[in-house]
Amino acid sequence: MRSPRFKKWFAALPVLNQPQRLQVIDALRPAAGLDQLRALLDGFRTERCCPACASTRWHRHGQANGLQRYRCRE
Numbered sequence: 920m921r922s923p924r925f926k927k928w929f930a931a932l933p934v935l936n937q938p939q940r941l942q943v944i945d946a947l948r949p950a951a952g953l954d955q956l957r958a959l960l961d962g963f964r965t966e967r968c969c970p971a972c973a974s975t976r977w978h979r980h981g982q983a984n985g986l987q988r989y990r991c992r993e
Contacts, residue, residue, distance in 0.1 A: 967989065969991040969993065971991065972991065972993055974991055974992070974993040976991070976992040976993055977989045977990060977991055977992060978990055978992060
C-alpha cells in the first residue's frame with residue numbers, strides 16, 4: 920500500500936526534466952545496490968566452514984594483522 924505522499928511524488932516523475940530525472944536515478948542507485956548485496960549475502964552460509972573441504976569443525980589459530988585466524992580440524 921502506497922502512502923499519499925509517495926503517490927503524489929511518483930505521479931510527478933513524468934514531468935521532470937532530464938537533469939532532474941538523472942538526479943532521482945543517482946539518489947536511488949545506492950538503494951538498488953543494497954538490495955543486490957542483501958540477495959548475495961543471503962546466498963552464503965551463515966555458519967563458518969573450511970574453504971577447502973567445507974567442514975564446520977574449526978578452531979581459533981592466532982591472529983594476523985588484527986584479524987582472528989582459524990584452522991580446520993579435519
